[in-house]
Amino acid sequence: MGEDNEKCTIVVFSGEMDKVFAAFIIATTAAAMGMETTMFFTFWGLKAVQKGNPTGTGLFGKMLSMINRGGIDRLGPSKFNFGGAGRWMFKKMMKDQNVTSLPELLQMAIDLDVKLLACLMSMDVMEITQDDLIPEVSDVVGAATMLAEAQESKIQFFI
């Protein structure tokens, strides 16, 4: 489907439900439109592809994980989270509108062969290992790999 070299690269920097939601909507649609799609998860974006287990080796790393241990279904909205009440509210509102949930969108992206990459440097900073990420993250890479993908892409997003 589509032109052979149509590519779309999405840098997912944010780890909030609403922004990650936008990233996955774009990714699944781009893949559906025949584009070879890559998502590059960095910094807070890693939360979206973490399994959700406790992480970290040092005090700060463990603290980070205690405050937010990640997992696609555990992300809160960027506004109006109110300690989790907002997350529940948005999930309910989305469900009431029959909007596809984040875990389903992630699965859809995987089924559509969206390439999921994680940023090694931010993983090191946040003390997250590849074992802490869902197995569908095919590679842990650096900025140059992402840029090489982006260079070949007609469309790039930074979310």
Next chain:
Amino acid sequence: MSEFSPEKTLDATGLKCPMPVVKTSKEIKSISVGAVLEVLATDPGSMADIMAWTKSTGNELLKSAKDGDVFKFYIRRVK
């Protein structure tokens, strides 16, 4: 509405963006090249979105019609 004798019908009614397009892209691969896929949707955005999808993937939108609350699309798989 059988003027195109679709090989398959995708019921995407009740689904919101981007699911009608995502499901269409999956379903079109399950029919043979040259065959027609019928897509039913209720999301008003699907009217513009299915058109954009066919344009960008090179499949042919034979017809789109509104039947009550349901939008019907007839798409020929081109490749």
